[in-house]
Amino acid sequence: xxxxxxxxxRARGSAVERLVMRGDGIARSHWHDAGxxxxxxxxxxxxxxxxxxxxxxxxxxxxxxxxxGSFKKPTVDSIWHDRPPKILHLNLKKKWFDMxxxxxxxxxxxxxxxxxxxxxxxxxxxxxFRNGYAKDAPEMLVELERIQCGxxxxxxxxxxxQVYILRLGKIxxx
Ligand SMILES: [Zn+2]
Numbered sequence: 001x002x003x004x005x006x007x008x009x010r011a012r013g014s015a016v017e018r019l020v021m022r023g024d025g026i027a028r029s030h031w032h033d034a035g036x037x038x039x040x041x042x043x044x045x046x047x048x049x050x051x052x053x054x055x056x057x058x059x060x061x062x063x064x065x066x067x068x069g070s071f072k073k074p075t076v077d078s079i080w081h082d083r084p085p086k087i088l089h090l091n092l093k094k095k096w097f098d099m100x101x102x103x104x105x106x107x108x109x110x111x112x113x114x115x116x117x118x119x120x121x122x123x124x125x126x127x128x129f130r131n132g133y134a135k136d137a138p139e140m141l142v143e144l145e146r147i148q149c150g151x152x153x154x155x156x157x158x159x160x161x162q163v164y165i166l167r168l169g170k171i172x173x174x
Contacts, residue, residue, distance in 0.1 A: 023048045023074055032069030039071035040081060046074045049083035085125035088144065096157055097131040101140055101174060109152045109163040120147055120164055126172065143169030 023046060028034040031053060036046040038053050043061035051057060052067040059066050060081045067081075074080075090108065092100070099105035108127070110116045124144050131138045145167040152158025152165055 021076065022080055033071050033073065035073040036071065038067030038069050040066040041068050042066040045079050045081040047081040047083065049081070052081065086123060088124040088127045089130065090127055091130050091133065094131050097129060097138065100129060100142065100168065101171065103171070105156045106168050107152060107156055108166040108168065109158045110166065112149065112162055112164060116164055127166065127168070140174035141172040143172060145169045
């Protein structure tokens with residue numbers, strides 16, 4: 001009986017492990033094997049950052065260009081590279097900067113046009129808002145929850161048409 005329970009516990013344990021295995025959702029592609037996007041040839045860290053095979057990419061071991069797409073599938077014991085957050089830099093007028101800073105404005109808007117299509121068509125974690133272009137212009141770091149398309153709120157500066165809505169999260173640093 002005890003043995004059966006232990007067996008069931010073990011089965012459950014490994015099922016949970018499988019569920020939370022980092023990199024599990026990454027399928028093999030032309031560029032890399034399954035389970036990660038790359039593995040650092042210097043330190044052996046795996047990466048689930050899709051950009052790790054880019055030229056000049058820096059690993060947590062402080063060496064560049066070490067990531068290779070050919071590797072044995074990571075296991076629960078594997079060590080991982082933690083990518084630095086991706087930051088989108090945007091400039092704001094003082095009015096909007098202050099409103100976001102005070103927590104009264106939770107969205108920022110950008111026009112749907114080729115410039116923004118291109119810039120916003122990638123994954124960012126954080127927005128660095130800057131008010132003005134002076135060297136010592138005020139800055140704040142704000143979490144980016146998601147980017148979607150739609151109609152914004154006019155009190156928050158949205159034009160009356162479809163725009164990119166940048167949903168803001170916590171203010172991280174100002
Ligand atoms: Zn490394």
